[in-house]
Amino acid sequence: IEAEDFEGARALVAPLHPADIADLFALVPETTRGLLAMAIGDALDAAVIAELDDYVRDDVLAEMSAREVAEVMTRLDTDDAVAIIEDMEADEQREVLDALAPADRADIEAALTFPEESAGRLMQRELVAVPETMSIAEVVAHVRAVTDPATDFWEIFVVDPARRPVGTIRLSWLLTTPPEIAVADIMQREQTLIPVDMDQEEVALQFQKYALISAAVVDGGGRLVGVITVDDVVHIIQQEAGEDVLKLSGAGDGDINEPVFSTYRTRSRWLVTNLATGIISATIIGLFSDSIEALVALAALSPIVASVGGNAGNQTMAVTVRALATNQLTEANTRRTIWREIRVALLNGLTLAALMAMGTTAFFGNAVLGGVIAFAMLFNIVIAGLAGVMVPLTLERFDADPAVASSVFVTMITDSMGFFLFLGLATLVGVEYLG
């Protein structure tokens, strides 16, 4: 491309899978993306655009007219089309919608009425539904007659006359069942129904838990309105499970294609919060300035107490946040889990306290100082364990996201308690016995 060999570039790119072409766009520098798009021409089709990273897609779509975007969207299933249009500015959205055929527009507008990240946005409206009175042979004939061969489907939904789902048939059963059997006799009656307003994270958990390939989406009246397939969910599972690590440090959505300034805005907010909590610790240290002046070793040792406590708190917090996110931690086992964390914290606390006591005593030649730091360490690790499990649980109870805010609170607690316990205990014992 740099040599402007458009022919060559197109020949190289065309045979690739749409997902690979989309990756290629993310890998080249922003300035090259327009050239690349020109070079590969119609190899940049609807399937590729659907696979592009959100930020990269913004760049690519900015170069296209509303009509071209509308053209792309008619070739996609509703869920992919909605994923593209929902990120646009309101006025661009309007333009693209106006350029769509009325039927497609109605589908997409309907999807956009559902909240973001809900099942209604994820589902596609293209699906196969049959009444339970049909025989297998009739279902096969029906599928052959009505289905667009380009739409992949894995299960057929059986509905009652009010279009409420009553069962599902996997395609493999259609093939292995004699044609005269009635649908009602082979369909699986237990199925996971996804309410149209269910959050996508919960949808992903349902798919994972019940090993679903596709699931029926129903409206408030229990009527079948769409289907979610596992390939759309895989992406969400990956994203939701991976985003905890980003949220905990306040790194936003952590996309390396996000513009620098938008990343700066997200991250700096968190760093400023961290600065504010740091002032709490600094104030606590300030309370004990007389002791520090009398024995400077206290200033060197206290960050160790705070830091090990912070690490212990973060371990417990990471475990709690994951257990909450995967629905493993519920009211039934909350008390048991807290008690488990206390025992782990006691074991860790005793180990670290013993090490610290020995090290400090040996280095400073003062066993009282060793004892003081050991006590502070033990208590801070136990407090860290409690904070690590209680903070996310409390946030969850108040319907806040435990991954987002937990880390600030836990670090604030372990830092300030670490300094307070060690410096306070040292002052209480009397600095004159420690140096």
Add this chain to the structure above:
Amino acid sequence: IEAEDFEGARALVAPLHPADIADLFALVPETTRGLLAMAIGDALDAAVIAELDDYVRDDVLAEMSAREVAEVMTRLDTDDAVAIIEDMEADEQREVLDALAPADRADIEAALTFPEESAGRLMQRELVAVPETMSIAEVVAHVRAVTDPATDFWEIFVVDPARRPVGTIRLSWLLTTPPEIAVADIMQREQTLIPVDMDQEEVALQFQKYALISAAVVDGGGRLVGVITVDDVVHIIQQEAGEDVLKLSGAGDGDINEPVFSTYRTRSRWLVTNLATGIISATIIGLFSDSIEALVALAALSPIVASVGGNAGNQTMAVTVRALATNQLTEANTRRTIWREIRVALLNGLTLAALMAMGTTAFFGNAVLGGVIAFAMLFNIVIAGLAGVMVPLTLERFDADPAVASSVFVTMITDSMGFFLFLGLATLVGVEYLG
């Protein structure tokens, strides 16, 4: 159950989905699990055991004889059976294998020869493969004749005479294609082949990237040996994406059902490492004890510089670790990503430095002190940004897991540099001008 109403318990539990029964086992206290197993009797079937949490399954299997375990395993697909047996002790494994029918034993032993967490362990051997010379009608007849209706399958693999995969047919295509057409005419020739020794994390990425429902697993000679289906992979995607947050803090596999002592062993190792790196910071602080003695405010302020730097480093690190794990960060965009992080760090550093300079100057009434802490803050945040991106990249280059060890290194760098920059700069300027 507590009232020993076994009949009632069984009636309640039996209609549940196996995944829900498995969850129930995880939710009740360990001591109740034996009772629960007795109470629900044969509702505790092979499907439930396959769904149990690893640690809970250990408890349940410990109560069963090798013959009973073998009985359970014959009812499962190879991948689920292997998942159960691979966690057992060698002697128990032997006993169970001996109790299996020879054909099942051979399949499972073959799977166990592949490395843990490889495609070979994940795949099931039950699959449908046809030669490309068959017509659609013949394929349908073949499927009807050979397939066990209990095995779900979503795609049919087309193989050449040497059993090398040459294409796939989705079941929906079988239904929508006229019966006389030859398989070779409708099969999709591009397919993602999974080598039998591919790591499960890479398998999961392939499924996600190409939106696969199932994929053929091939041996070293390119011959079809098994199939991996998306429902097995969903679980791994969730686990692999979620485990970064646990690894970064050294929380092990973070399963809340893990025995306390084993959790203690994993976590304490990390805390001891943290203690060791804390000693480095303490030593640096110790170098400047004269300055601290002359101006105790330095002891109160320096942890803020270290802590904000640590947070900034962790943000960049979280983003880098995620980008590496999802194959978004490759050699092609490494330099661009590093440059991006430097720009974000400069913006963050300038913001935080300005805030800190104003706050410190106002509180201590000394603009020189404000200037010193601002410089230290700015430099430490830039160093944090560099460390956050370079440390995981370097670990990745040396084939180490960037999620496991990055956090120690990054925190060590930001802590020690935070103290060193602030205290060093203060000493250089001269403490007498700061207080």
